[in-house]
Each structure stands twice: as structure tokens, then as C-alpha cells.
Amino acid sequence: MSYPRRKFLQTGGALAGITLAGCISVNDDDKDASGEETSNGDGDGGDGNGGNDQTNGGTAxxxxxxxxGPKKSxxxxxxxxxxxxxxxxxxxEISDLQKTIENKLPxxxxxxxFQWAHDWVGEYQLAGFLSDQSDKLSVDPESTYTSAAARAVQFNGETLGLPYAAETVALLYNKDMVDEPPETVSEMQSIMDEHHDPANGKYGLxxxxxxxxxSGYAQSFGGFYYDEEKDELGLTKPETLKGFRFVRDELAKYSPKDQKYDPQAAVFNEGNAPFAINGPWYLGTVRDAGLDVGVAxxxxxxxxxxxxxTGVKMxxxxxxxxxxxxxxxAGRKFAEWHTTNTDLLLGLAEDHGFIPVHKDLAGSDDLPAAVKGFxxxxxMGEPMPTAPHMNKVWDPVKNAFLKVLKGKQDAKPAFEEAETTIKQNWE
Incomplete structure (x- = not known):
């Protein structure tokens, strides 16, 4: 159901967790193999009136x-x-969270x-898995978080969670190879040309x-993959096709022929490329490799x-x-505290590259330089659609673009086929 990219977006940085007073004590004694508690029901003892309810002593x-690293934090x-x-x-801790949710909740x-990125919101709301807490929250999402983050946790007028971080891709550059990050692709290409030497294991990107x-470049000329408000595909629009061709003609040629994540990431991590397009989850890896990396x-x-x-962790x-x-x-209070405690959020930014979505921190000079770049x-980005139809878009787009990249098809017929496949899968 969910596109495999989520595995990358949930890996996080491989850095130490933040230090807070007190020992770590998590009781796992009363759980079955799925990690679910086998005793201790919800109990009564409280009126469930949200953050205004001063009742405490609950266990969520x-x-x-x-x-x-993020687990320790x-x-x-x-x-x-x-x-x-x-x-x-x-x-x-659930090893296969999606499978466990879809087995247990029905x-x-x-x-x-549970914690995950926002792109399950629409499907899980329609499946009846989630709870609208709009009238029980002490936090007003619109005034507390960025507008994109506030929208991400809502669906069909319901508030189904609270956001604490964003994730998207940006340009990472090796400071030993690049003095200043380029502002245009043309400037970037001039630097990549200096370093691109595939015969010797060196690449531009x-x-x-x-x-x-x-998606950043495929949608950069006014095109789009899917418009959830109109329930409309945009893969064959001239603007989107221009974006796909731009990636093929102007960027992909500078990267290794193996398009998968690990081989691509390794090239930059090993110091064999000046640039990488990747996300904040990658910061821990490059720092552990001893690279001096900037983000723009x-x-x-x-x-x-x-x-x-862009995705929103929630x-x-x-x-x-x-x-x-x-x-x-207790659960509602924890979500409110965790998403509004700016010291905690800064710690997550510093230790794991989490990008805050609290209005007081988003884009702030208090953020580490790399996180500010992200x-x-x-x-600049566009929140991923939460409508269930989006889940059927990812794989056909990937298959079509790989055909275009390898010269097997032109962009227009490849994405016409992709749209046909997507619409069939919707039915």
C-alpha cells in the first residue's frame, strides 16, 4: 500500500540521542509478540476532556x-x-509497522x-483506524505549526494527529570539493563537469x-503527479513531461547507472561526488563518514x-x-508536549537532523546550518497528497520514468501508459 521510499524516510540519522535527566525505563513485560499490551485496559478514572483535563496517572x-539514535531520544x-x-x-518498537497496524487495528x-509520516492519513481515516481529536486538543494546529504541517495531519475536516518534523530532499555538497552551493542548475552543472569521471569511479551527482x-524537478515547471483536490493525474501534462525530461537530460547523466538508493548514496558517502540530492535521514551517515557537508x-x-x-512526521x-x-x-498530552516543546525539538534537529514544523523554529537561525538548509x-516543497489514490501513483511513475531514462520510450507514451495503469488500479 505505501510506497517503499518510506523505508528511507524513517531511517533517521545515526547519531546519539539527546540527553535528558532521568533514566530510561520502558516496560515491555506485558506485551505479545507484536509489541501490543496483553493486559491493562484503558481504564476509566478520567473524563477524556483532552489537554484541559488535569487528570494524570494514565498510561498510553x-x-x-x-x-x-532516534529511538534513544x-x-x-x-x-x-x-x-x-x-x-x-x-x-x-514494531519492526513492520504498516503490516502490524493493518492486522491489529481492524x-x-x-x-x-503511533509515529509515522503523514501519507497514511487519508487511507487510514477512511478505513476507520484513526480518531479525530479536534475538540479535545489544547493546541491549535493552525496557529502552532506551519500551514503545511497543520494541513498534513487533517483529513475530511478531522485532526488525526499532531506534527513534529518535516522531511524532504535538498542539495548536499561536500565542502572539500565545493566552496559555495550553486543557486542554479547551470552553476551546479559547471561544478559537476569538473568532477564527473565515471571511468575512474567519480561522478558529478x-x-x-x-x-x-x-519530484522536485519533475514538478518544477508547473506540472504535478496528482492533484488530490481535483482527484486528477498530471503526468501527461506538458509541464510535467518537461520536468521528467529535464531530470533525464540535465541531471541523471551525472549519476551512477545503478539508480537504486544504496549505490547512489555510497558514491557521495565515499567522497566520489561533489553533490547529493538526499534527505535529512542521510546526515548521520555522511557525518559518520567524516565528511564536511553543507545543505542548501x-x-x-x-x-x-x-x-x-515533503513529508510530515506525526x-x-x-x-x-x-x-x-x-x-x-496521557497520549494526547504527550503528543501536545512533544510537538510544542521547542527545546526538545531543537535537540532532535541537532542530533538527528529532524526539521521542525513548529512556527517558532521553522527556518530559524537557531537551527543547525544543515537543518536550516533542509x-x-x-x-519550497509540496506536501505529499494524503488521498488514498496517491498510493497507486508511485510504482507506475517509477516504471515509466525508468523506461524514459533508459531510452526505451519517450516520456509522453510512457506516462500515458502509466496514467492508464493508475486509473485501472483505482478501479
Whole structure:
């Protein structure tokens, strides 16, 4: 159901977690193999009136699939929250979160919340997996978070979670090879030409070729993949075809022939390319490799503006929240605290490259330089559609573009076929 790119977007940085007072204590004793609690129901003891309810002492269940560094930070956050409020969060690390959610929630089992990017919102709301907490929140999304983040956690007029970070691709550059980041693709190409030498394992650009990573340039001339408001595909519009051809003709030729993520990432990570187009989850990897890396917004093509897809990391409110009580209140309070505590959010930015979506921090000079570069790219971007139809768009776009890239088809017939396939899959 969800495009495989999500695996990259959830890897996070391989850096140490933030340090907060108190030891990490997460009780995993009462869970089954899925990580779900086998006892301790939601309880009553509370009226479920959200952030205005001063009832504490509840325990909310939270599922996640974070890697080591961000997981350590989350555990520290949970400890700090408990010390501050008396409420507890029971964490469960789920290896295949999507599969577990789709197996457990229809059977009436599951947590109060889980953490993932926003592109499941539409499908899971329509499936009845989620809980609208609009009338129970103390936080007003529109006045607290960026407009894109506030929109991302809502669907069909319901607030289905709270956002704490964004993610998108930007330009990473090796400071040992590049003095100043280019502002235009033309400037970027002049630098890539100096370094591109495939015969000796040197390339101008590290660029995983899939619909998410190329979206910034594919949509840079006014085109689009899918308009969820109109429920309309835009793959065969002249503006979108121009974008696909631009990626093929002006950028992909500077990258290795193996378009998959790992080979592309390795080229930059090993110091064999001056540039990479990648996301904040990649920062830990390049820093561990000892590279001095800068981050800048995607350079502009002539006559266009990059428009990369952006994602929003969020705490999803699951239908178990509808039961109310102390435990549901604890979950809601944690989500509000975690997404509005600016010291916590700055720590996540510094340690893991998380891009804040709180209005007081987005684009702020307080952010680490690399994260600020990503934050500027987020401002240029377009939030990924949450409508379920978008899930059927990714694979046909990837298949069509690879045909175009390898010279097997021109862009127009390739994407005409892609649109036909997508519409058939919608039916």
C-alpha cells in the first residue's frame, strides 16, 4: 500500500540521542509478540476532556519503528514527560509497522498512538483506524505549526494527529570539493563537469532515481503527479513531461547507472561526488563518514522552481483514543508536549537532523546550518497528497520514468501508459 521510499524516510540519522535527566525505563513485560499490551485496559478514572483535563496517572501505548539514535531520544523524551506530568507512555518498537497496524487495528487491537509520516492519513481515516481529536486538543494546529504541517495531519475536516518534523530532499555538497552551493542548475552543472569521471569511479551527482527523489524537478515547471483536490493525474501534462525530461537530460547523466538508493548514496558517502540530492535521514551517515557537508535548497532550473514532495512526521491518534479516560488523556498530552516543546525539538534537529514544523523554529537561525538548509527546501516543497489514490501513483511513475531514462520510450507514451495503469488500479 505505501510506497517503499518510506523505508528511507524513517531511517533517521545515526547519531546519539539527546540527553535528558532521568533514566530510561520502558516496560515491555506485558506485551505479545507484536509489541501490543496483553493486559491493562484503558481504564476509566478520567473524563477524556483532552489537554484541559488535569487528570494524570494514565498510561498510553505508543508504537514506533525508529532506528537506534532516534529511538534513544524517544525513550528519553518519555522519561522526561513522566517526570514532568506523572503520566506514562508505554513504547513498543514494531519492526513492520504498516503490516502490524493493518492486522491489529481492524480486530479492535492497537495502541493509542503511533509515529509515522503523514501519507497514511487519508487511507487510514477512511478505513476507520484513526480518531479525530479536534475538540479535545489544547493546541491549535493552525496557529502552532506551519500551514503545511497543520494541513498534513487533517483529513475530511478531522485532526488525526499532531506534527513534529518535516522531511524532504535538498542539495548536499561536500565542502572539500565545493566552496559555495550553486543557486542554479547551470552553476551546479559547471561544478559537476569538473568532477564527473565515471571511468575512474567519480561522478558529478549522487541521485537516487525514484518518484520521490526526482519530484522536485519533475514538478518544477508547473506540472504535478496528482492533484488530490481535483482527484486528477498530471503526468501527461506538458509541464510535467518537461520536468521528467529535464531530470533525464540535465541531471541523471551525472549519476551512477545503478539508480537504486544504496549505490547512489555510497558514491557521495565515499567522497566520489561533489553533490547529493538526499534527505535529512542521510546526515548521520555522511557525518559518520567524516565528511564536511553543507545543505542548501535545490538549485533552480532555468524557467522553473523546484517543488519537492515533503513529508510530515506525526503522532497519529488511533481509534483507541475514543475510549477516553486517563490513558487517552496521557497520549494526547504527550503528543501536545512533544510537538510544542521547542527545546526538545531543537535537540532532535541537532542530533538527528529532524526539521521542525513548529512556527517558532521553522527556518530559524537557531537551527543547525544543515537543518536550516533542509528547512528552506521544505518551504519550497509540496506536501505529499494524503488521498488514498496517491498510493497507486508511485510504482507506475517509477516504471515509466525508468523506461524514459533508459531510452526505451519517450516520456509522453510512457506516462500515458502509466496514467492508464493508475486509473485501472483505482478501479
Amino acid at each position: 501505548q505508543l508504537w514506533h519503528s525508529r532506528p537506534k 524517544l525513550e528519553a523524551n518519555v522519561t522526561a514527560f513522566h517526570e514532568k506530568t506523572g503520566d506514562s507512555i508505554q513504547l513498543s 480486530a479492535g487491537k492497537g495502541p493509542h498512538m 549522487s541521485y537516487p532515481i525514484d518518484p520521490y527523489f526526482i 535548497p535545490l538549485p533552480k532550473p532555468k524557467g522553473g522552481e523546484p517543488k519537492p514532495y 503522532w497519529y491518534f488511533v481509534k483507541k483514543m475514543n475510549e477516553g479516560g486517563k490513558n487517552a488523556t 528547512s528552506e527546501s521544505v518551504t
